[in-house]
Amino acid sequence: MRTPTCRYHLLSVLALILVLLPAAVQAQNVLTWHNDKTRTGQNLNETILTPANVNSTQFGKVFSDTVDGPIYAQPLYAKNLYLNAAQGRHNVVVVATQNDSVYAFDADAAGPPLWQVSLLVVPGSTAVPCTDFDGICSALGPTIGVTSTPVIDPTTNTLYVVAYTKENGSYVDRLHALNLSTGAEKFGGPVIIQASVPGTGAGNVGGMIAFDPSAQLTRPGLLLLGGVVYVSSGQLHDDSAFHGWLLGYNAATLQQVSVFMTTPNGNKGALWGSGAGPVGSPDGKSVYLMTGDGTFDADTGGTDYGDSFVKLGTTGGLPVLDYFTPDDQTMLGNDDLDLGAGGPMIMDQSAGGKTFEIIGAGKEGILYVISTANMGKYSSTSNHVLQTVTGSNSVGGGGIGTPAYFNHAVYFSGWDDYMKMFTVTNGLLSTAPVSQTPIVFQVGTTPSISANGSTNGIVWAVKFLVGGRPSVLCAFNASNLSTMLYNSNQNVTRDSLGFTYLAVPTISNGKVYVGTFNALVVYGLL
Numbered sequence: 095m096r097t098p099t100c101r102y103h104l105l106s107v108l109a110l111i112l113v114l115l116p117a118a119v120q121a122q123n124v125l126t127w128h129n130d131k132t133r134t135g136q137n138l139n140e141t142i143l144t145p146a147n148v149n150s151t152q153f154g155k156v157f158s159d160t161v162d163g164p165i166y167a168q169p170l171y172a173k174n175l176y177l178n179a180a181q182g183r184h185n186v187v188v189v190a191t192q193n194d195s196v197y198a199f200d201a202d203a204a205g206p207p208l209w210q211v212s213l214l215v216v217p218g219s220t221a222v223p224c225t226d227f228d229g230i231c232s233a234l235g236p237t238i239g240v241t242s243t244p245v246i247d248p249t250t251n252t253l254y255v256v257a258y259t260k261e262n263g264s265y266v267d268r269l270h271a272l273n274l275s276t277g278a279e280k281f282g283g284p285v286i287i288q289a290s291v292p293g294t295g296a297g298n299v300g301g302m303i304a305f306d307p308s309a310q311l312t313r314p315g316l317l318l319l320g321g322v323v324y325v326s327s328g329q330l331h332d333d334s335a336f337h338g339w340l341l342g343y344n345a346a347t348l349q350q351v352s353v354f355m356t357t358p359n360g361n362k363g364a365l366w367g368s369g370a371g372p373v374g375s376p377d378g379k380s381v382y383l384m385t386g387d388g389t390f391d392a393d394t395g396g397t398d399y400g401d402s403f404v405k406l407g408t409t410g411g412l413p414v415l416d417y418f419t420p421d422d423q424t425m426l427g428n429d430d431l432d433l434g435a436g437g438p439m440i441m442d443q444s445a446g447g448k449t450f451e452i453i454g455a456g457k458e459g460i461l462y463v464i465s466t467a468n469m470g471k472y473s474s475t476s477n478h479v480l481q482t483v484t485g486s487n488s489v490g491g492g493g494i495g496t497p498a499y500f501n502h503a504v505y506f507s508g509w510d511d512y513m514k515m516f517t518v519t520n521g522l523l524s525t526a527p528v529s530q531t532p533i534v535f536q537v538g539t540t541p542s543i544s545a546n547g548s549t550n551g552i553v554w555a556v557k558f559l560v561g562g563r564p565s566v567l568c569a570f571n572a573s574n575l576s577t578m579l580y581n582s583n584q585n586v587t588r589d590s591l592g593f594t595y596l597a598v599p600t601i602s603n604g605k606v607y608v609g610t611f612n613a614l615v616v617y618g619l620l
Contacts (some may be wrong), residue, residue: 121173121603125246127315131374132440135498140544142604150584157204163193165609167243194239211277213257227331243315293358297335309334315371328364338365354412360389370437386432393472419472437496495540544601
């Protein structure tokens with residue numbers, strides 16, 4: 095029989111065990127773009143970093159790992175991964191480069207890669223020189239390889255990644271499935287990405303439109319939902335006949351199982367979202383997209399969805415279940431004000447709404463809150479959505495980022511504007527921001543959140559600077575964005591981040607990981 099004293103000692107021992115648990119157990123996996131399929135950007139299991147210790151005295155750059163090209167994909171984190179008998183277990187961070195290389199690094203210490211593979215599987219192939227296409231070298235160059243964020247399936251220990259290559263003068267996209275412990279190809283991969291749909295739109299031949307890798311860029315992060323890997327793409331360069339494509343592949347066989355194209359009877363409608371991945375519904379039955387400038391005729395029974403939020407079913411070939419298109423869609427297209435320049439996020443029911451709600455904003459700077467049960471479709475005279483936030487209360491110069499959600503609040507930054515915090519009550523945003531950062535984000539940003547449950551919230555964001563200046567990693571108190579906890583220029587000699595563009599930070603186990611143009615840079619407690 096246990097006495098009260100015995101129970102007390104047992105609890106004390108258990109508490110000591112929890113304190114002494116290895117970092118691998120405390121770490122939080124980050125297996126997809128913006129942390130989860132609903133793209134909230136939050137890690138609620140961060141017990142090491144707090145607003146009290148994230149400052150330039152206690153926190154800074156702790157190491158970096160050099161890579162062979164720019165990192166545009168968000169770093170992914172897999173905790174306590176078994177590699178082999180010789181290497182044992184490690185917390186692992188995976189990055190992919192524009193030279194079509196994938197690296198697995200020890201997440202806790204600098205050193206050579208645990209493994210590294212090239213996705214140039216055809217002899218003589220290269221990553222695609224951006225000089226092959228006018229006007230994109232400044233954004234992506236000097237080569238285009240892996241641009242989209244991969245996705246990890248922890249149940250099968252598989253990393254899915256799309257590589258863009260040039261082979262004998264032709265352009266090819268391939269979906270690879272890699273063993274997360276070794277980098278070896280799995281499931282008979284890779285497979286060439288190709289598809290066609292009936293349509294009379296741009297680039298059609300005999301009433302069929304084929305996926306054209308010379309015109310398409312796979313920029314959005316991959317989505318794994320219900321055993322299907324979703325790959326999406328949009329515009330590569332201005333003088334091409336492009337469309338928005340969403341392609342589904344069986345995660346176990348890499349066989350293509352579904353195809354959706356945004357503008358089969360028109361043109362454009364790109365899926366790019368500044369790297370934001372498609373959103374998966376919590377129940378796994380729907381995929382949500384935000385499309386760029388393009389043809390729209392769905393209100394008259396057509397099939398083109400330029401500048402729209404689109405809800406697709408995951409069974410029966412990605413049918414359109416619902417959509418919302420702003421009442422000024424024609425103006426958006428005429429003035430290059432893509433709705434789909436940013437990405438959407440689902441705010442869950444814990445925020446007080448009666449249904450799940452999707453939130454996003456494009457270049458026009460209007461923040462939309464939309465019910466996933468009734469998205470509102472299109473009206474030329476009004477927007478039938480739950481809420482719009484406009485003007486100076488919204489996201490200023492327009493959004494090319496994705497919101498983050500934490501503890502009944504939404505965080506968003508527009509172009510040449512402050513990052514703003516909106517509280518959520520009964521499923522609606524505050525009509526004006528309740529706090530904002532003391533600094534302006536020149537080209538916008540996509541924030542990430544670290545917290546321990548509902549406490550110790552920190553908003554992390556990368557400030558991208560124009561004019562050839564290095565980017566800056568910033569941290570703000572999630573309760574009040576006016577409190578900047580840290581930025582990497584406070585001790586620039588020690589902490590300089592280097593050059594990045596549209597980088598999304600990954601936070602786990604007391605460290606912050608950011609991909610730059612030549613390295614994975616890691617910050618943590620000093």
